[in-house]
Amino acid sequence: MTLTNGESDARLAVTAARAGAAVVRDLYGGRLARHEKGAGDFATEADLAAERAILDVLHTARPDDAVTGEESGPRGAAGARRRWLVDPLCGTLNYAVRTRLVGVNVALRVDGETTAAATADPFTGEVFWTDGTRARLSTGDGEETLTPSAASALVDVNLDPPFPNAPAFRAPSLLADPDFxxxxRPRVVSSTLAVAWVAAGRRAAYVTDGHLADSVHFAAGIALCRAAGCTVTGLYGEPVHTGRGGLIAAADPGTHAALLAMVRRQAQKGT
Known part of the structure; x- marks a missing residue:
């Protein structure tokens, strides 16, 4: 756990995620202006305000670190060794229609590796966090170790486009596989909060297409799953952030192998 200015990076990630979560919670249910981003995507005032709160925490504690925010973009040197990745409200559409399935993600990349991360649930008060080695859950009642489990058989699949691996792989088609x-049993939370749930044993796996290198959405969840001992690869079994992209994060090797076989079978049919 890296210590800088008296506070560990992991604890700072938790503090920053909580700051953003407090804003998201306080603004919930109000009439919020939308800021269109194109291709059907948008941000709300809650996204912007939560990001400002997170960046304030990070800048105060680590003024020399670079930051990439989903809404404000990159700040700091392009080749900075230390860069924070901030997703202030993952699940904006859920939030905008008053569905409380959202997460706040904060992660730190040092020399290309995620060394600290936190995902906060604004409405339960839970914060899933890692220092790159341990994976923990912080609640109002204390802390506990995250323990993956495939017992639920629930697999969260991201069905939101784009699908860069199409036609070889389309996430919606996975749900029609006879083995699946x-x-x-499929679930579609439409928030990367569900990736943290894999680490916590609340989901058997999470599957998504997409280019995830330095992703503000997925960096925290991937780090949590790795630290918790999950099996985490790209869609075709390659290391995450290499090859054709995408993600299979599974609670155990057996669940991962089953999903990997389904993805590969779909790819063979699509080529």
């Missing part, structure tokens, strides 16, 4: 139907 037999072994798993």
């Amino acid at each position: 139907i037999e072994w798993f």
Whole structure:
């Protein structure tokens, strides 16, 4: 756990995520202006205000660190060794229609590796965090170790476009695979909060397409799953952030192997 200015990076990630979560919680249910970003995507005033709160925390504690915020973009040197990745409200559409399935993600990349991360649930008060080695859950009642489990058989699949691996792989088609139907039960939370749930044993796995290198959305969840001992790869079994992209984060090797086989079978049909 890196210590800088008296506070560990992991604890700072938790503090920053909580600051953003407090804003998201306080603004929930109000009439919020939308800021269109194109291709059907948008941000609300809650996204912007939560990001400002997170950046204030990070800048105060680590003024020399670079930051990439989903809404404000990159700040600091392009080749900075230390860069914070901030997703102030993952699940904006859920939030805008008053569905409380959202997460606040803060992660630190040092020399290309995520060394600290936190995902906060604004409405339960839970914060899932890692120092790169341990994976923990912080609640109002204390802390506990995150323990993955495939017992639920629930697999969260990101069905939101784009699908850069199409036609070889389309996430919606995975749900029609006979083995998926037999072994798993699909869930679509539409927030990367569900990636943290894999680390916590609340989901058996999470599957998404996409280019995830230095992703403000996925960096925290991937770090949590790795630290918790999950099996984490790209869509085709390659290391995350290499090759064709995407993510399979599974609670155990057996669940991962089953989903990997389904993805590969779909790819063979699509080529």
